Amino acid sequence: MDRSGNGTGRSPGTVAIGQGGQLVLWAMRCWLDGRRCWHLVQTEFLATMGLAGGLDALEELEAALAILDAHARRALKLCPDGTAKISPDERLLLQTVEAARAGATALMEMGVATLVPRPQQSLLSRHLRRLAGFMAQRELDCGVRMAI
16 A cells, blocks of 8 residues: 555555455465464455364465565565565565466466475475465455556
């Protein structure tokens, strides 16, 4: 949300993130911050995705983040929780999840290949596909788009 008071309601480079993407982005940032407020993340996943899938989806995200933490091709930059910006690495991860959710396998694999070396690609892909499956079941968009 733009709070700059510039009158346009949007600043240059403003993005719109789907509800699923917002949830994943918040969870990623909290996870990176030592799982601060993790009980709130769990509660929100349950509230958004239901008892049949909420914690399973979160486990898939945690597994993917652990792989990225240990094996990313480079140090990924995430913005601190509460930041209105989205980093290029956050955008890449959300777009990779959205590609998996939308069934765009080649695009998802390209994102995964950008994130981790070949030995970890299969495992990361599996976790992201499972997470994306939970998102698809609940019609939660993870897309990141330029707002107009």
